[in-house]
Amino acid sequence: TTFVLDFPRGYIxxxxxxxxxxxxxxxxxxxMNRTRTAxxxxxxxxxxxxxxxxxxxxxxxxxxxSQRPFHTNGIGEIVIPEHHVYGCLVATAxxxxxxxxxVSRDQVRSALQVYPxxxxxxxxxxxxxxxxVVTGAQGKLSNQRALxxxxxxxxxxxxxxxxxxxxxxxxxxxxxFLAFAGREVGIGACRPLGxxxxxxxxxxxxxADATG
Numbered sequence: 001t002t003f004v005l006d007f008p009r010g011y012i013x014x015x016x017x018x019x020x021x022x023x024x025x026x027x028x029x030x031x032m033n034r035t036r037t038a039x040x041x042x043x044x045x046x047x048x049x050x051x052x053x054x055x056x057x058x059x060x061x062x063x064x065x066s067q068r069p070f071h072t073n074g075i076g077e078i079v080i081p082e083h084h085v086y087g088c089l090v091a092t093a094x095x096x097x098x099x100x101x102x103v104s105r106d107q108v109r110s111a112l113q114v115y116p117x118x119x120x121x122x123x124x125x126x127x128x129x130x131x132x133v134v135t136g137a138q139g140k141l142s143n144q145r146a147l148x149x150x151x152x153x154x155x156x157x158x159x160x161x162x163x164x165x166x167x168x169x170x171x172x173x174x175x176x177f178l179a180f181a182g183r184e185v186g187i188g189a190c191r192p193l194g195x196x197x198x199x200x201x202x203x204x205x206x207x208a209d210a211t212g
Contacts, residue, residue: 015068082115
């Protein structure tokens, strides 16, 4: 079943890339963040990179890759990836009332097959800026707030496909479940701040072909 979904405000991805893990580990192992001056930071970083046979250019490429604001497909279109869709649906299974809940959270991935949602966008539409409380393992770290900035797209309409066995799941139930997800849960980052909310504009039922 294919859906057209309207995002009246927009969507923030804020992905955590494997390259981000690599950059964090390099910075931690190098000790660069424990130094006080820019010169010492660079010296510590260069020494560590040399010890692990990485060049500054390779490190800078990792940094650039780690900061990509959206997932894209092979033609450069921004997409909402499967794991964001599943995350939204699993959260919905937790929060939806019994009359709307399609399956339990543990059954979402077996009952529903999702694919990337197409946004038709290639570039950000703006940046969402706000001040946030700085927290750590011990809770609030400071009364001073840190500026957070995220790229966003929107408003826009996305198209997405959700496949399921119609002998076990009714299409109208999927529609109601997804409508609750868009209204009450949202998708992507900054959902508590109103991002990633959507409504269903159109629903088209597509029968599987004879080959499956």
